[in-house]
Amino acid sequence: MGHYGAALSFADKALRVDPNDPESWCAKGDAYFGLGDYQRALAAFNRHAQLHPSEEYGFTRRADTYEKLGLKQLADADRKKAAECAP
Numbered sequence: 001m002g003h004y005g006a007a008l009s010f011a012d013k014a015l016r017v018d019p020n021d022p023e024s025w026c027a028k029g030d031a032y033f034g035l036g037d038y039q040r041a042l043a044a045f046n047r048h049a050q051l052h053p054s055e056e057y058g059f060t061r062r063a064d065t066y067e068k069l070g071l072k073q074l075a076d077a078d079r080k081k082a083a084e085c086a087p
Contacts, residue, residue, distance in 0.1 A: 004034035022052035029061055038068045056085040 008031035014024040029044030045062035052058060063078035 004031045007031040008035070020051055022048050022055065022058070025051060026055075026058050026061065029058075029065070033061065033065060033068075038065050041065045042069065054085050056082045056087075059085060 007027060011024045011028035011031060014021060015028070018024070025044050025048040029041045029048060032038070032041035032044060042062065042065045045058055045065055048055070048058040049062060059078045059082035063075040063082065066072070066075035066078060
């Protein structure tokens with residue numbers, strides 16, 4: 001579990017303080033992704049997208065997660081959204 005477990009714990013603590021912090025949701029998604037828990041990663045990245053719909057990184061990470069789940073069309077759609085958000 002290593003540093004992913006520590007990152008998950010940190011994200012959970014931050015979300016207890018501010019449950020609407022998009023960066024903490026993204027960090028939680030990254031931690032779950034690193035742990036191989038793609039369903040929970042997807043849930044966290046979905047929440048991040050709801051809270052911060054114009055942030056490129058969140059869509060890119062959600063696309064990565066969709067790919068791991070074998071959902072190529074959804075991954076492609078999120079990569080397109082990420083490109084549209086890019087500065």
